[in-house]
Amino acid sequence: MSVGLNIVICIKQVPETTEVEFDKETGRLKREGVAAVINPFDEYAIETGLRLREKYGGKIKVVSMGPPAAEQALRDAIAMGCDEGILVSDRVFGGADTWATSLTLAKSIQLSGSHDIVICGLKTTDGDTGQTGPEMAEHLGEPCISYVSQIIDVKDGKVTLKRNLDDGVETLEAPLPLIITVSKDVGQPRLATLRGRLAAKKAVIKTITNKEMGMNPKELGLDGSYTRVTKIFTPEPHAGGEVIEGTPDQLADAIYAKLKEAKIV
Amino acid sequence: MSKPMNIGDVCTGCGECILACPFGAITIVGGKAQIGDSCRVCGVCEPICPVKAIVIKKSDGPQNFNDWRGVLVYAEQHEGKIHPVAYELLGRGQELAVTLGEPVYAIVVGSGITNAAEELVKRGADKVLAYDHPHLTTYRDDPYSQILTEAVKELKPSIFLIGATSIGRALGPRVAAKLKTGLTADCTSLDIDPQMKVLLQTRPAYGGNIMATIYTQNSRPQMATVRYKVMTEAKVDPAHKGEIVKKTVNPSTLQDRVKVLGFEPAKEQVSIVDADVVVSGGKGLGEPKGFELIQQLATALGGAVGASRPTVDEGWIEYRHQVGLSGRTVRPKLYIACGISGAVQHQAGMKTSDVIIAINKDREAPICRISTMAAVGDLYEVVPRLIEKIKEKKGSGTP
Numbered sequence: 001m002s003v004g005l006n007i008v009i010c011i012k013q014v015p016e017t018t019e020v021e022f023d024k025e026t027g028r029l030k031r032e033g034v035a036a037v038i039n040p041f042d043e044y045a046i047e048t049g050l051r052l053r054e055k056y057g058g059k060i061k062v063v064s065m066g067p068p069a070a071e072q073a074l075r076d077a078i079a080m081g082c083d084e085g086i087l088v089s090d091r092v093f094g095g096a097d098t099w100a101t102s103l104t105l106a107k108s109i110q111l112s113g114s115h116d117i118v119i120c121g122l123k124t125t126d127g128d129t130g131q132t133g134p135e136m137a138e139h140l141g142e143p144c145i146s147y148v149s150q151i152i153d154v155k156d157g158k159v160t161l162k163r164n165l166d167d168g169v170e171t172l173e174a175p176l177p178l179i180i181t182v183s184k185d186v187g188q189p190r191l192a193t194l195r196g197r198l199a200a201k202k203a204v205i206k207t208i209t210n211k212e213m214g215m216n217p218k219e220l221g222l223d224g225s226y227t228r229v230t231k232i233f234t235p236e237p238h239a240g241g242e243v244i245e246g247t248p249d250q251l252a253d254a255i256y257a258k259l260k261e262a263k264i265v
Numbered sequence: 266m267s268k269p270m271n272i273g274d275v276c277t278g279c280g281e282c283i284l285a286c287p288f289g290a291i292t293i294v295g296g297k298a299q300i301g302d303s304c305r306v307c308g309v310c311e312p313i314c315p316v317k318a319i320v321i322k323k324s325d326g327p328q329n330f331n332d333w334r335g336v337l338v339y340a341e342q343h344e345g346k347i348h349p350v351a352y353e354l355l356g357r358g359q360e361l362a363v364t365l366g367e368p369v370y371a372i373v374v375g376s377g378i379t380n381a382a383e384e385l386v387k388r389g390a391d392k393v394l395a396y397d398h399p400h401l402t403t404y405r406d407d408p409y410s411q412i413l414t415e416a417v418k419e420l421k422p423s424i425f426l427i428g429a430t431s432i433g434r435a436l437g438p439r440v441a442a443k444l445k446t447g448l449t450a451d452c453t454s455l456d457i458d459p460q461m462k463v464l465l466q467t468r469p470a471y472g473g474n475i476m477a478t479i480y481t482q483n484s485r486p487q488m489a490t491v492r493y494k495v496m497t498e499a500k501v502d503p504a505h506k507g508e509i510v511k512k513t514v515n516p517s518t519l520q521d522r523v524k525v526l527g528f529e530p531a532k533e534q535v536s537i538v539d540a541d542v543v544v545s546g547g548k549g550l551g552e553p554k555g556f557e558l559i560q561q562l563a564t565a566l567g568g569a570v571g572a573s574r575p576t577v578d579e580g581w582i583e584y585r586h587q588v589g590l591s592g593r594t595v596r597p598k599l600y601i602a603c604g605i606s607g608a609v610q611h612q613a614g615m616k617t618s619d620v621i622i623a624i625n626k627d628r629e630a631p632i633c634r635i636s637t638m639a640a641v642g643d644l645y646e647v648v649p650r651l652i653e654k655i656k657e658k659k660g661s662g663t664p
Contacts, residue, residue, distance in 0.1 A: 015471075067302035095306040098438070099447060128470055129450035131438040138442030143522040144406065146435040160526065165404075166431045167343065171527040184538075222306050226447030227466075231478040232287055232307045235469065243628055243639045248646035255622055255647070256654045258638050262620045263494055264542060264566060264599050265655055 004058030005154065007049045008109055008118045009082065010133070011042040011064045013073035014126045038073045041121030043080075043189035048151065048182050049119050050081045050190065056154055059083050061112060065093060065105055071205050079192035079200035086112055090209040095222030098131040104220060105132065106139035108208045117159065118179040122147065130181065137179040145174060149185035270300045270310075276318035282310040287475075307477075330423060333485040336362045337422035339413065340373040340385055340393075341404075341432055347373070347381050349498065350428030354491060355388045356499035357455055358426060361464070364457045367423065368392065372416055374409055376402040379509075386507035388499040393507060394420070398514040403525070404432050410439035411518040417444055422486050424464050426455075429490035437490045446484040452491045463487065474617065494541065494598055537586060542568025542599045543615070545588055546576060549604020549625065549644060553581035558648055559603060565655045571595065571615075573605045589614035603644045607632025624648065 016035040038046075049060045062077040064070050065088040074085030088108045096104065109115060118140075123130035130146070137144030145163055152160040152171070160173045164183055192200070210220065218224060244254050259265045278296040283289075290304035298318070311319050336358040340351035355369065362369045371390035373381050375397065382395040396412050413436070417425060427433040427440075429451045441448035449466035456465040458480065464487040467478045481487035537543050544563040546556050556570065563570045571593075572586040588595055590610040600618035605611060607623070607630055615621070616635055623636040624644045633639035640647060 069302070094302070094304070097447060098450075099442070099445075102438075102442070126471055130434055131441075131448060131450055134435060134438035135442040135448075138439055144435075144439065145523065147431055164431065166531075168528055168530040170525060171529075173524040173526055175522055226445075226481055226484045227449060227479050228482045229305065229307050229477050229479050230465070232305070232309065233476050233478075234474075235476050241634050241636055241639055243633055243641060245628075245641045248642055248650055251624070251640040251642045251647045252650035252654055255624075255638065255640055255651055258620065258622060259566075259599065259655075262599060264620075265658060 005052055005056050005116045006114055007052055007058055007060045008112075008115045009042070009045050009049045009060060009062045009077070010105055010109075010118065010120045010136075011045065011062055011073055011077055012039045012121075012124050012126075013037070013064060013066050013070040014039045014124055036069065036072065038076050039121055039124045039126075041123055041125065041184075043121075044182050044184055044186050045119040045121045046077055046080050046082060047189040048148075048180075048186045051187065052117070052151065052154065053081075058116075061086060061115075063088060063105065063108060063112070065089070065096075065101060065108070074205050075200040075203060076192065078203045079196040080190060081193070081196055085203060085205045087205050087207045089207055090211075090220075092210050092217045092220045092223075095225065096220065097225035097227045098127075098129055098135055099226050100220055100222075100224040102132045102135035103139050103224065104213070104215075106136045107213050107215060109136075109140065111208060111212060112206075114177075116154075116176045118142075118177070120179065120181045122181050122183055133179055133181040140177075140179065142178050143174050144179040144181075145172060146181045148180045148182045151186070270304060270306060271320045272298050272300065273318040273320060275316045276314075277316055279315065281313050281315060282319060285310050285313040330485045333421045333423040335368045335370050335420070335422040336365075336424040336426065337370040337372060337417065337420060337486065338390070339425070339427040339433070339436075340371045340381065341428055341430060342373055342375045342378060342381050343403075345375065345377050345381050347384055348428060348430060350430060350433075350491070350493040351385070352388050352498040353493070353496035354426045354428060355385070355390060357491075357496040358424075359389045359499060361424065361455060361457055365423070365462065370394065370420060370422060372396070372413065374401055374412055376400075382509045386509065387501050387503055387505055389502065389505055389507075391507050393509045394512055395509055396512050396514050398519070400519050401514070403528075404436075405521050405525070406435060406439060406523060407521045408519050410436055410443060411520075412514070413440045414443040415515070415518065416512070417486060425486040425488045427488070427490045429492045433490050437488065441488050444484075444486070444488075446486060446488055447479075447481040448488040448490070449479045449481075450490050452489045453495045455489065455491065455496075464489070469617075537569045537571050537588065537595050538593050540569035540595070541597050542566045542601075543571045543588070543595050543597045543618070544568055544601045544603065545571030545573065545586075545605055545615075546582075546603050547573035547605030547611075548575045548579075549606075550576065550581070551604075553579075555604070555645075556582050558645070562601065562603075562648055562652050565652050565659075566599070568597070568599070571600075573608075573611050602632050602636070603648060605632055606630045607635065 060082040062082045120133035147164040150162040276297045338354040341348040368391040371385040372394040382393045454467040466489045546559040571588040577587045590613045598619045621636040623632040623639040628641045
């Protein structure tokens with residue numbers, strides 16, 4: 001690994017807050033003044049990549065699929081220290097579900113050269129699926145390890161790492177190239193530096209459209225998606241504040257009954 | 266996006282669709298509606314348009330999937346013990362299967378899983394596919410996803426449900442991609458559309474602030490991962506008859522590119538973000554020692570301890586416990602707020618919890634308005650009694 005690692009990080013631009021609310025009168029999501037930022041989970045992927053580069057050398061490419069405005073997320077990633085940004089953007093990519101998104105990302109990663117490791121965030125704050133990374137691994141025909149909490153070492157074309165499962169932590173060894181999704185345990189993402197910001201300003205963001213990918217539009221975007229959204233609605237508000245009074249015993253009883261109803265106990 | 270959504274020349278630019286669009290994706294350009302990049306193709310605008318100018322391009326319509334039948338449930342197991350989410354999937358799976366007039370199947374992969382397979386029959390599975398092999402003792406991404414893929418191709422179920430545990434959420438996308446089918450993550454509700462007979466998969470998005478109903482249009486099976494503890498478990502019926510098929514494990518499916526070097530069982534302490542139950546304390550505790558009581562309740566419920574910002578600012582408890590805008594956002598199944606008034610900033614970090622219980626002396630506290638149940642009383646009197654009750658029931662062995 002004398003030349004260092006070829007690191008690819010996939011990021012998505014999302015609304016800064018998930019506190020989206022429906023305006024009851026217009027039935028629209030209130031979006032006024034909501035800025036677009038790098039998906040917070042992806043910042044941990046960036047941090048993981050930066051630490052790998054610090055330890056082993058190499059180069060970090062950040063890839064994002066989205067509208068032209070997503071270019072800013074790539075610049076923000078460069079400001080944090082990534083080397084290069086690639087925007088995957090084309091009208092025919094729009095309306096994609098996780099299948100079509102992962103396919104498009106996989107193709108664009110293949111198109112942008114070889115890689116040793118692809119790092120994704122655990123999930124996004126808007127779609128919240130956590131599926132794109134593992135599905136992309138299938139398209140690339142490479143192993144995938146989800147919920148990575150720590151990369152221990154990269155040596156002889158192999159990586160040793162830890163991943164979180166519900167009942168404990170596994171230590172695994174996997175061959176490169178591979179895809180990982182990382183949890184917040186990998187370490188607090190760093191802030192952009194002044195030097196990074198300057199580099200971000202100057203950086204030339206490469207755009208990949210379907211012209212470069214040359215895929216059948218039927219495999220892309222909404223047409224290429226296996227799932228369809230049929231309805232979007234606001235969840236029922238909490239069954240409005242049942243306020244109870246009584247002796248401590250009565251209150252404890254009532255709470256206990258509620259816990260039972262909610263299948264907690 | 267321009268591709269699937271088309272606005273015809275008949276558009277009068279009336280703007281009805283602008284008001285209807287939940288994503289603010291429509292603008293009027295040159296007297297006609299134009300759909301922008303933030304369109305999620307939800308279809309809300311289509312029926313609203315008074316002149317029927319908006320047309321959503323439908324793909325070729327549902328194909329014929331008649332040879333795909335039955336509801337298949339993935340039964341995750343650990344050391345031969347079935348994860349309870351599988352029983353929940355069987356519970357809902359049976360109801361869906363009855364609606365469709367189709368059978369319910371379960372698939373279990375592991376080592377020494379005969380009892381587990383029998384248990385699945387008692388929980389209503391009409392047929393259980395058991396892949397039993399010493400190399401399959403614990404979950405492995407490659408072999409497990411390979412086996413499930415082959416099993417589904419052979420069985421051809423119309424619906425395939427997987428519990429949204431950390432294993433299920435790693436396994437589901439692998440299998441869906443291999444099968445070339447759709448997958449909906451972390452569903453909280455499943456139904457059958459009465460006309461189309463397709464599976465309606467409803468899930469939260471945007472941190473639980475909106476819900477989306479999704480269906481699998483032109484591929485089978487219809488796959489979904491389903492959140493744990495939202496469906497009702499299938500009842501045990503010792504009389505239920507089902508077939509257990511002991512499948513031979515194809516050696517080629519055992520190949521694994523990833524090697525396990527070790528496993529460290531989780532420590533008891535759960536992080537507030539991942540916990541199903543969060544018990545939080547606020548200034549109403551009166552003193553730092555109050556968190557000992559909060560910890561006791563959290564332990565009794567198998568949950569984690571949270572805290573309001575003022576208690577962290579006072580140094581009563583470490584920052585990693587802080588819930589709210591400047592702390593962590595949590596969305597547990599149960600959030601208990603003890604002595605927390607519930608400022609907007611605190612609410613921002615917990616209001617999407619499934620069930621919220623407040624224990625507070627002040628019935629006018631903001632937290633009481635957003636709680637599923639607000640108990641007006643002294644937490645030092647109520648909480649110890651509640652802990653007693655929980656321990657009592659646990660000790661007596663009744664569920």
